[in-house]
Amino acid sequence: MPFVETLDSLALRKSELVHRFEHLIAPKSDRELEAMAQISRGFTLQNFGRTMRLFAPLYLSNECINNCRYCGFSRDNPILRVTLNVDEVVAEARHLAGQGFRQVLLVAGEHPKFVSRDYLAKCVQALRPDFSSISIEVGPMETEDYLPIVEAGAEGLVVYQETYNRAVYAGMHTAGPKRDFNFRLHCAERCYRAGFRRVGIGVLFGLSAWREEVVALAAHLEYLLKRCWQAQISVSLPRLRPAAGGFRPLFPISDRELAQLVCALRITFPQVGIVLSTRERASFRDSLVSLGVTMMSAGSHTEPGGYTRQGSQHLHRTIRGRIVAPEFQNGEDQLATGQFEISDERSPTEIATVLRQRGLEPVWKDWDQALSGT
Template sequence: MCYAIPAKLIAIHGKIGTIDYFGETRKILLDLDNVKIGDYVYAQGGVLVRTIPEKEALEILEYWKEIFFELKKTDEALANIDQKNLSPNALAVLQKVNLRKTLHKDELLSLLALKDPKELQVLYEIANNVRSREHGNASCVHGIIEFSNYCTNNCYYCGIREEKALERYRMSQEEIVSAAKHAVNHYGFKALVLQSGEDLWYDDDKLCAIVKEVRKLGVLVFVSFGLRSVETYRKLYEAGARAALLRFETSNADIFAKMRPRTKLSDRINLIKALKEIGYVLATGFLLGLPDETDEDIVNNILLTHSLAPDMYSFGPLIPSSNTPFAKVAKVNPDLVLKAMALTRFVAPDSNILVTTALETLDPSAKRGALLAGANSMMINVTPMQYRRLYGIYDNRIDADREVDKSVQETVELLYNLGRAPTDIGV
């Protein structure tokens, strides 16, 4: 299985290249030396990650040719909406989004307040329509390796917070690289997220060495190491990391202060801005369902995420974790997450929106629902099984015991069912 379709480089302007697959073109950052027009390449998140021999590329393209246009037809059919069936309000939203006009906060609040299942269905269909218009049937599937469950923080909602008694683990550099190799060579991943708690045992040298080795595998290296210095993230970029995931969790400073002791919202926001300035493909977002959170907070969260100009939006529901201060927090309604995704698609029509495993854990059927409500990106956990269940950031993780083979099979089936192709190759 391959998670990206190779494309042909057809134009170069400085560091930006134009690539083509099946007549669709995308712009990418040429992040490798010595590439030339006519080369076949893999790209992820708008970044060139490796070249591929022409013979191999043509064989893969021949395989995809069979199904690519069929998938496209399926996606277009699912994204089609009959405007005759839209209420005047829904039609007004669609028209504004299509004209790339900004939806006002009041309008977003009124959409977030929708509860009637029929109205929600229309909301999701419009979001799916916008996604299809902006991205075609491209979707991305990244792998994630969670390599340490140590953390120096004590976030109230988190199952690996420092004060929680649990079995801790740290993967060695060899183990991490070996897991990455397996994900790339056996399953064909082209982008890998390396994630841990804020574990300072991994100093800059250790992290850079890991990133360098994983980058050598020809993948987009996504780092998710929490609040570290700008200097550290600069070094990681130089070592080959090109994407970074750091959520601010909530735009409400009071709620933030209550749930993340010893850390400041402004520090996180400043770091997120710095990541963008360094040049990272940026993924950020927030948690949904925090105690005392209002609809206005949620809309503010979406607007703050948008103002940070991320390449990917990541937001999931808070899932209570036992033996934490938030163990008894009420369960989030999955529709709240889907509504936030739909609204995000309206605010940022060309965004990439991730379906988190937290949403899947909350409601296994919500993954499909999310992909039909504006989302276009997924992650598969490729952490070695002996560590998987120990990274319990929340309880009953759906992927804690799920073999990678099964996750891959289910993901491919879902993608095909929805007419999506794994073509996250450019912007």
């Protein structure tokens, strides 16, 4: 049965596991929450040891043909745009490698003309010598379009459903191919069929009531763990951040609730990776590191060229689908616009130091792959 059928009947029929998860995310007293935290810490230690995988996002392009009300890259936002060429991508990646990163997430808006499968395959191929793990977070594609990207050396794919509520999804995605809810929903299985062996899913908190969203997320995780059993499945928990367009979260989730959710996910899915990005402020990230989170981004930039000022020679704006020159001379000290503002602005070295102080070993490299010699 495809996941869409499970999702559409979730209000009537839930698995035992999802029922247990639902109980764990219900409001709790401080004592109950502390008890959950202890179990969660134990499971994390048992399954992941005292380690934290560190990765960096590398934004390739902020071109996009969709309008998502909450995103700075939406096509109707007259932002400064650019798609880095392969040499510029390599320059950005070398900077990250110099900081110690060996795991990179290539991120781009959805624009097949600028961010085609061949372009992505070329980027992956160029970065392969310097990185042990390359993942992509781009517009969903057909299975066959993923094949050359996997062949070039990418092993991970991240795709957030954003919201599992169809009505909210329709209201948030007002134009472009992203309006196709089911095509996005099935992306994780398509990429698995193409050979990706790390699959990340998530919801974007702030669009809809969080408890309903994460029940659907848990059902999706349960489904993927059975169907995509050769892949490592991870889940991200991004909360909306300020971005061009000025969208404000409609349904907040508090720090306490997010911490409870991390524990509930760890207890329900002991082996699933939990990812926390620099969207969260430093002190809150630090408090979650031993609770259940297993992977963190560090020192992130969300603008293409943000690490080494690449691409500043060919910036433009897109106004009603037309590319127009910026109002300044290209080459002036300008950068493409970022997707959203980050909150934890510490350097990767500073974050690694904090992790060590808390008894965790920062892992810059995917040792599984390094040991298997692939």
